[in-house]
Amino acid sequence: MREDRFVRYAPQILGILRIMTALLYMQHGLQKLFKFPDAGHHPEPFQILTLAGIAGILETFGGLSVLLGLFMRPVAFVLCGQMAVAYFLVHLGNNLGRPNGIFPVVNGGDLAILFCFVFLYLFIAGPGAFSIDGRLSAKKGEKS
Numbered sequence: 439m440r441e442d443r444f445v446r447y448a449p450q451i452l453g454i455l456r457i458m459t460a461l462l463y464m465q466h467g468l469q470k471l472f473k474f475p476d477a478g479h480h481p482e483p484f485q486i487l488t489l490a491g492i493a494g495i496l497e498t499f500g501g502l503s504v505l506l507g508l509f510m511r512p513v514a515f516v517l518c519g520q521m522a523v524a525y526f527l528v529h530l531g532n533n534l535g536r537p538n539g540i541f542p543v544v545n546g547g548d549l550a551i552l553f554c555f556v557f558l559y560l561f562i563a564g565p566g567a568f569s570i571d572g573r574l575s576a577k578k579g580e581k582s
Contacts (some may be wrong), residue, residue: 446496452566459556460505463517469496489527496520504560507569514560521554 468474471494472535496517503513529547533539542548565571 444448451562452560453568454566455556456507456510456560456566457505457568458500459553459560463553464501464505467494467501468495468500471498484573490513493520493524504557507565510565510569510571511561514557518554518557518561521550521557525550525554 465475469477470490488493497520500513500517500520501510504517525542525547529542529545529550530540533545534543538544542551
């Protein structure tokens with residue numbers, strides 16, 4: 439019974455999780471496309487028609503869609519897949535055969551795995567509070 443008092447805040451916490459995930463995720467795309475914020479990881483902005491350039495587009499504009507909660511479920515599904523591909527191609531793929539290369543904390547893939555599963559959760563759970571999708575579905579419900 440005691441834990442039931444927190445259930446009423448689930449949509450708001452889900453919305454905050456969605457917003458914070460998107461803000462953190464977008465930084466990776468902005469680094470790839472515009473070298474901002476500059477952390478020294480990327481010597482120059484990526485070419486658009488490379489895997490890294492496409493990842494930058496998905497991370498920047500997909501992250502913006504998730505941030506706003508607009509078309510959130512299909513976008514979260516795509517971003518979940520992108521992070522799975524990123525882990526297997528970049529983090530695991532580049533480290534196979536290296537000592538301890540299969541461990542995410544060593545190969546740098548822990549964040550890709552975390553983003554993958556958060557986006558999977560958002561795909562299933564929906565946008566939560568503070569979303570454009572939520573407002574649009576509420577207006578449709580009012581009219582019918």
